[in-house]
Amino acid sequence: QQQVKQSPQSLIVQKGGISIINCAYENTAFDYFPWYQQFPGKGPALLIAIRPDVSEKKEGRFTISFNKSAKQFSLHIMDSQPGDSATYFCAAIDSNSGYALNFGKGTSLLVTP
């Protein structure tokens, strides 16, 4: 069963706009939350990650917001660019279960010029 739920499935944003992708989880054993970016024909690439004791983390134009009580986290891409067009996956790790990733189903982002 999908332990991490991700929405929306697809997203179209104009250049310069803000892209927002949301994820939710139920398993309180999860203790690390990475986001991956994947271009067609490539493997997923680690983009940014957050620990549950932090409410926000920013790296360049990418920000993760984390709400531990609601068991939700989101990725914000500021000033979205056409080069950001890719599929984005949220994930969660339980460090007591081999550090395996539990992925959301992905969001296909298209940034239009």
Add this chain to the structure above:
Amino acid sequence: DAGITQSPRHKVTETGTPVTLRCHQTENHRYMYWYRQDPGHGLRLIHYSYGVKDTDKGEVSDGYSVSRSKTEDFLLTLESATSSQTSVYFCAISESREGFETQYFGPGTRLLVL
């Protein structure tokens, strides 16, 4: 790709034949993983290894076996391939980042079972 190579990169095979995919890493990482990626399902864990000869099952392990006889190689075997195993297979290693283990992926193997 964090020093990870996968071979073959593409393979076409017939139903009922055995298939072995290889993942090779050069940086002595302890943890290695096999995932499959399918439209509408994202990536799902097949098996993982936490050391030589130490492996465990993931969410979708039925029909797959793995072996790790040395640190650098993690093999995924489909004993008798079925059309439902047509997929893109990704190997990953785990590396410490900010005090947490997280994963870096190889380039993938595209498998078509006819």
